[in-house]
Amino acid sequence: MATFLIERNIPGASELTRAQLQEIAATSNEVVENLGVPYTWRHSYVAGDKIYCVHETDDTETVLEHARRGGFPADLVVGVTAEIGPQTADL
Incomplete structure (x- = not known):
């Protein structure tokens, strides 16, 4: 599977309550379960x-x-083509 970065513009996103974030996560999980294809939601910021x-x-x-x-x-x-971090300098 390929990795994708998704940007979602949601006015006031940083002020969403814990309950609202839980609802969003539950909806996403339900959609993933019903897509019928390999799909993994890794995390969101x-x-x-x-x-x-x-x-x-x-x-x-x-x-x-x-x-x-x-x-x-x-x-x-966008598709992710590489992942780098501090450890990349040591390669």
Whole structure:
């Protein structure tokens, strides 16, 4: 599976309550279970008016279908081509 970074513009995202975030997560999990294809939601970051998500699946169209079924925006979907961090300097 490929890894995708999804940017979701959600005004006031950083002010969502714990209960609202739990509801969003539950909806996402339900959609993942019903997609009928390999799909993994790794994690998401809430920052400002955006939520950045890391998902794994076979193609961009499946990411967009997840967003459509869940009622989530998917304003930007890009495939991840590499992952780097402090340890990359040691390679």
